[in-house]
Amino acid sequence: MSKSSRKRIVVKVGSHVLTEQTRLARDRMSNLVEFLADLMKRYEVILVSSGAVAAGYSKLKLDKKILNNRQAIASVGQPYLMSAYAKKLARFDILSAQILLSASDFDSRKRTLHSKCTVDTLIDKGVLPIVNENDATDISELVFGDNDQMSAHVAYYFDADMLVILSDIDGYYTKDPREHDDAMMRKEVAQIEAHDLEVPHTPNHSFATGGIVTKLKAAKFLLDRDKEMFMASGFDLTDVRSFLLDGVHLKGTYFKGAS
Ligand code: ADP
Numbered sequence: 001m002s003k004s005s006r007k008r009i010v011v012k013v014g015s016h017v018l019t020e021q022t023r024l025a026r027d028r029m030s031n032l033v034e035f036l037a038d039l040m041k042r043y044e045v046i047l048v049s050s051g052a053v054a055a056g057y058s059k060l061k062l063d064k065k066i067l068n069n070r071q072a073i074a075s076v077g078q079p080y081l082m083s084a085y086a087k088k089l090a091r092f093d094i095l096s097a098q099i100l101l102s103a104s105d106f107d108s109r110k111r112t113l114h115s116k117c118t119v120d121t122l123i124d125k126g127v128l129p130i131v132n133e134n135d136a137t138d139i140s141e142l143v144f145g146d147n148d149q150m151s152a153h154v155a156y157y158f159d160a161d162m163l164v165i166l167s168d169i170d171g172y173y174t175k176d177p178r179e180h181d182d183a184m185m186r187k188e189v190a191q192i193e194a195h196d197l198e199v200p201h202t203p204n205h206s207f208a209t210g211g212i213v214t215k216l217k218a219a220k221f222l223l224d225r226d227k228e229m230f231m232a233s234g235f236d237l238t239d240v241r242s243f244l245l246d247g248v249h250l251k252g253t254y255f256k257g258a259s
Pocket residue numbers: 013014015016017146166167168169171172173174175176177178202203204205208209210211212
């Protein structure tokens with residue numbers, strides 16, 4: 001299949017953005033879907049969405065401290081999450097598809113190629129592929145990364161030009177802005193230093209497992225492979241809209257190699 005002239009973008013949305021207290025944040029999800037519909041007019045789009053645990057927890061209240069329980073809750077939540085997306089996307093006449101992946105899928109060239117062909121076909125037909133980790137068999141999202149790393153793999157192996165991470169914070173700062181008033185946003189980052197990755201995980205939310213370090217690891221993975229990443233707020237989509245649809249960089253952090 002020939003690659004179209006449109007740029008391919010992977011949009012990853014964090015669980016904090018999609019979650020309100022212990023359930024799905026439906027208004028924010030609606031805003032996100034409206035944005036994705038606009039984005040799909042200009043770009044090839046793949047969505048990586050967290051939120052299965054939050055969607056499942058309102059149906060099955062098990063102790064989330066136990067990993068097996070989180071896997072069970074996510075298994076209940078995944079179809080509800082997909083159905084919420086499907087309903088909202090239908091308003092824009094957009095069909096969605098569910099792609100569940102495990103980290104080990106990326107270890108095999110054959111499997112990566114098969115899933116990339118599936119994604120290419122979906123995109124070609126105007127369908128929005130929605131990727132999540134297969135939480136019943138793979139625990140890396142539930143333990144480490146809130147999908148940040150996985151979305152970097154999706155961006156690289158599915159040949160995207162850029163990963164866009166929509167977070168509960170509007171960019172990457174010189175230090176944690178929730179703890180330091182003098183933290184300043186880094187608007188452009190060309191390199192991730194080893195010591196940037198040593199900061200302990202800082203998830204500040206009961207469903208989030210990522211924190212800034214997993215986002216920086218995702219950025220490093222992509223920068224090392226000549227890909228780009230943009231990190232912006234998923235609560236207020238003004239900055240990401242402006243960056244991707246108007247070409248104006250208001251706020252948000254653009255990770256882009258120096259060359
Ligand atoms: P999400 O759920 O959106 O994926 P997380 O809550 O896991 O995001 O991670 C983002 C959080 O990381 C921010 O809310 C912030 O408190 C924390 N953080 C720590 N250091 C930084 C930093 N240097 N810049 C931005 N955020 C930081």
